[in-house]
Amino acid sequence: MTLRLGPHAYDESDRLVMAIVNRTPDSFYDKGLTWHEDAALDRVRQVVEEGADIVDIGGIKAGPGPVIDAEEEMRRVVGFVGRVRGEFPGLVISVDTWRAEVGRAVCQEGADLLNDAWGGYDPGLVDVAAEFGVGYVCTHTGGATPRTRPFRVEYADVVDDVVASLVAQADRAVARGVDRSRVLIDPAHDFGKNSWHSLEVTRRLEELTSTGWPVLVSLSNKDFVGEALDLPVGERLVGTLATTAISAWLGAQVYRVHEVVETRQVLDxxxxxxxxxxxxxxxRGLA
Amino acid sequence: MPVAVVFVPSPPMLLPEYVGRVDPAAELRTRCVAAISASLGDQPDDPEAGDPRVVVVAGHSATADPVLTPLGVRVGRHLLALAGWDGPVDELVVPADGPLDEPDWGAGVAAEAGRHTVLLVVGDGSARRAEKAPGYLDERSFAVDETILAALATADTAALRALDPGICDELMVTGRAPLQAAAYRLRHVDLRGEVLWSGDPYGVMYWIARWRES
Incomplete structure (x- = not known):
């Protein structure tokens, strides 16, 4: 199935790098490196230069922390999306948010993709994607509330749950008017999952890719990599890239990452x- | 019968199935095709003569996979196609591993007096011209390649026939046998030669040359 993002169309065999751009002071990996808007814009310029296909702009860290209301989230991302759109007319801009009102505001600034990282927590967000004709990422969180950590979560079969939830969300998105070719599914490693779950989802990723929906994976430096190797944040790149290679082999199409160059090399x-x-x-041997 | 000869190299990277996103042999291929096109277009004035007969002359080593068409034939046919030749192509494949007896060109190739013939001789010089070369550096390769280049430049068939198969094998001069086959075939023809290009970008000696009847 052809995937469309912004003005671009991608073949099933294309592998896309989605670079994370945090407009946060407290995200787990960069810890505020791009909190200032100019630093964030420099990051966009850098990842574009490095070959990113998509930037994913987020205004709220995924983990628990100070409450960020919609107004503050919009202060962080809306104007910034406009600046990025102004400087990079053809770049696919994704925004990581669970709130419909934020989604609406960033679409008005030219966002191409709404990355609903908390699995449809705000049911209105998908309608915004439909209204603006932009893309939409369905995410499996096991019903978790935004910004909560998994606590004793269990599934009879985690992959069955992931597939059922994501296919239902994707069907719903299309039913609500989102362009079928602009819907992605993301099993959301670590979200509503312990590391056993994330590893099993990775191992059985083909059960997701075989649904026909393009699969986005967000693996970068996550806890399941750290726990698998007993390594802290900052030392998880090799494990991330190994997971990236396996996921690519099993057919995942979009990779949400911190390290663009290394990911691009692995995917290529x-x-x-x-x-x-x-x-x-x-x-070699051909002269 | 009028004869034109074109000499081209045979690195596999000339073939499309071996080319990656970057085509490192693009320029070499273009040069080869230009030389072939020129010789194909070098028709005699006699309109009765018709299309030229085209013969690819290539070597074949007993160590190569017998299932495969010899590399030189594949390269020669590919270059001919790129040069726009869509007529029949005869092949003369000679054993590349030892001394060459005068090859049997076949009744068809030899007999058609008066017909213009283009021989495409596909083969390379030494693959031992640099430390990074496929066969590592052997300083002796330079003298042998110079001998061949001089023979190509002057259409000296005797010099080509005199090449030592043993030394050439040691130096990985994989084009020795087809060169000698052409030299045997043309030893009584008065020819002038011209080396259009030569180089060894990968430590392998390549040449593009033409012979025409004087």
């Missing part, structure tokens, strides 16, 4: 092995 390498991407320069 996997696609080259898979035979969906031509290798770059071939001379």
């Amino acid at each position: 390498m996997v696609a080259t092995i898979a035979g969906t991407r031509r290798p770059s320069v071939m001379t």
Whole structure:
């Protein structure tokens, strides 16, 4: 199925890098590195230069912390989306939010994709995507409330739950008027899941990719990588990239990441092995 | 019968199935095709003569996979197609591993007196011209390649026939056998030669040359 984002159309075999751009002072990985708007804009310029296909702009850290109301969230992201749109007319801009009113405001500034990272917590957000003709990311959280950590969550079969939930959300999005070619599904590693769950979702990712909906994965430096290897934030890149390679092999199409260059290389390498991407320069043994 | 000869190299990277996103042999391929096109277009004035007969001359090593068409034939046919040649192509494949007896060109190739013939001789010089070369550096390769280039430039068939198969094998001069086949075939023809280009970008000696009847 062709995936459309903004003015672009992507083949099933394309692998897209979605670079995280935090407009937060407290996100777990960068800890406020791009809190200031100019620093965030520099980050956008950098990731575009590095080959990112999409930027995912977020105004609220995923984990618990000080309450950020819609007004403050909008202060953080709406104007910024407009600045990015002004400087990069063709760049796919995603906004990570669970709130319909924020979604509406960023779409008016030119956002192309609403990344509903809390799984439809605000049922109005999907209607905003439909109204503006933008893309929509369905996310599995197991019904978690935004910004909560999993506590003793159990599933009879986590992948069955993920697939059922995501397919239902995607169908609902289309039913509410979102363009079918602009809907993605994200199993949301670590969201409403312990690390056993996230590892199993990764292992059985083909059960998601075989639904036909384009799959987005957000693996970057997450706790399930850290717990698998007993490594703190800051030392999880290799584990992230290994997970990226496996996910790419199993067909995930979009990768929400902190490290663009490394991810791009892994995705290109996997696609080259898979035979969906031509290798770059071939001379060994061929002179 | 009028004869034109074109000499081209045979790195597999000339073939589309071996090319990645970057085409490192693009310029080499263009040069080869230009030389072939020129020779194909070099028709005799006699309109009765018709299309030229085209013969690809290539070597074939006993160590190559017998299932595959010899590399030189594949490269020659591909370059001919790029040069716009859609007529029949004859092949003369000669054993590349030892001394070459005078090859049997076949009745058809030899007999058609008066018909313009283009020989496309596909083969390379030494693959041991640099430390990074496929066969590592052997300083002797330079002298042998110079001998061949000089013979190509002057259409010296005797010099090509005199190439030592043993030394050439050691130096990975994979084009020795087809060169000698052409030299045997043309040893009584008065020819002038011209080396259009030569180079060794990967430590392998490539040349593009033309011979025409004087």
